[in-house]
Amino acid sequence: MKIHVDETKCCGAGQCVLIAPDIFDQRDEDGIVVLLDPTPAPPHHPPAREAAAVCPAAAIRLDEEA
Numbered sequence: 001m002k003i004h005v006d007e008t009k010c011c012g013a014g015q016c017v018l019i020a021p022d023i024f025d026q027r028d029e030d031g032i033v034v035l036l037d038p039t040p041a042p043p044h045h046p047p048a049r050e051a052a053a054v055c056p057a058a059a060i061r062l063d064e065e066a
Contacts, residue, residue: 001045002066003052005035009059016055020047033059039066 003023012031016024023044025034040048052060 001040001042001048002063003035003038003040003048004061004063005033006059006061007032009057011057011059013056016051016060019051019054020044023048024051 005024010032012026012033014026014031014033016033017026023035023037023040025036026032027034037044048060048062052062
């Protein structure tokens with residue numbers, strides 16, 4: 001799995017950080033998501049999928065084949 005984040009869409013809601021703090025963080029100055037691990041290990045795939053599903057801005061895209 002490879003995770004892609006479109007920073008131009010991110011609204012800084014932070015739900016991804018709450019769901020998957022090992023994968024996502026937020027910049028202090030504007031709350032925009034920071035991707036900590038673009039290719040997480042399989043145990044982190046379910047939280048990454050959940051984070052993408054709940055992102056209110058649809059800023060997270062998952063490439064399941066990568």
